Amino acid sequence: MSSVAVPGGLQRPATFYQSVVGKKVVMAATGFVLCGFIMGHMIGNLQLFQGAEKLNHYAELLQSLGGALWLIRGVLLGCVLLHIFSAYQLWRIKAEARPEAYVRKATIATSYAARTMIWSGPIVGAFLVYHILHFTTGQALGSAFIKGDVYHNVIAGFSNPAAALFYIVANVLLAMHLYHGVWSMFQSLGVNHPRYTPILKTVAKIYGWAIGIGNVAMPLAVLTQVVK
Ligand code: HEM
Numbered sequence: 001m002s003s004v005a006v007p008g009g010l011q012r013p014a015t016f017y018q019s020v021v022g023k024k025v026v027m028a029a030t031g032f033v034l035c036g037f038i039m040g041h042m043i044g045n046l047q048l049f050q051g052a053e054k055l056n057h058y059a060e061l062l063q064s065l066g067g068a069l070w071l072i073r074g075v076l077l078g079c080v081l082l083h084i085f086s087a088y089q090l091w092r093i094k095a096e097a098r099p100e101a102y103v104r105k106a107t108i109a110t111s112y113a114a115r116t117m118i119w120s121g122p123i124v125g126a127f128l129v130y131h132i133l134h135f136t137t138g139q140a141l142g143s144a145f146i147k148g149d150v151y152h153n154v155i156a157g158f159s160n161p162a163a164a165l166f167y168i169v170a171n172v173l174l175a176m177h178l179y180h181g182v183w184s185m186f187q188s189l190g191v192n193h194p195r196y197t198p199i200l201k202t203v204a205k206i207y208g209w210a211i212g213i214g215n216v217a218m219p220l221a222v223l224t225q226v227v228k
Pocket of ligand 1: 131132135150
């Protein structure tokens with residue numbers, strides 16, 4: 001691997017990142033921040049079930065954060081990019097180290113959620129790009145998009161069965177990704193004691209299920225006209 005000159009103060013974190021453990025810790029720490037956002041975002045969005053006024057008021061409140069909102073967006077984007085970059089590098093390291101043995105072991109010994117990490121990640125990434133074009137900038141919603149009327153945009157967006165179905169599939173994959181991701185995060189951060197393993201697995205399971213149910217409920221409710 002080619003070496004890059006790193007300023008003095010960044011030498012230690014850069015050296016740490018070059019190790020497999022360093023990359024796993026970066027994945028875990030960025031994943032932790034993203035998990036917090038995903039839970040907070042879902043709880044806020046569930047106000048869809050309380051009507052237009054509630055949801056739009058919540059969206060206005062977020063917009064009123066102004067500069068702080070851009071700071072949060074910057075941190076989230078940084079986390080997404082670092083998460084993807086370290087995932088790619090770890091995947092390369094694994095693929096280069098005895099690929100045959102790895103394939104055999106992976107298909108037998110790991111869970112479905114773990115095996116699907118490598119493609120659930122990119123699909124969730126593609127969903128995120130579509131999602132921002134759909135509800136934040138509006139290009140994917142076209143002339144139906146009304147800036148500032150989040151409730152209207154969500155109803156219009158999920159009234160399209162293809163879009164709603166894409167959200168449902170992407171969020172089921174996201175839930176699986178999160179279940180395995182949260183469990184791996186505990187291990188990477190060293191929270192790994194035989195006594196706590198069942199508890200940590202349960203926490204990861206509850207978190208994944210909660211996100212899956214909450215995020216699938218919204219497109220499903222609009223599609224079935226429970227919310228309109
Ligand atoms: C059914 C599930 C979801 C619904 C109903 C939903 C709804 C929304 C809405 C309405 C906005 C625009 C808010 C505004 O302009 O004020 C938004 C933005 C956003 N959503 Fe979601 N979302 C869902 C799932 C997700 C998931 C699973 C993720 C991440 C994996 C996510 C990440 C984002 C991001 C990053 C933004 C842009 C935030 C910003 O920069 O202001 N969303 N979402």
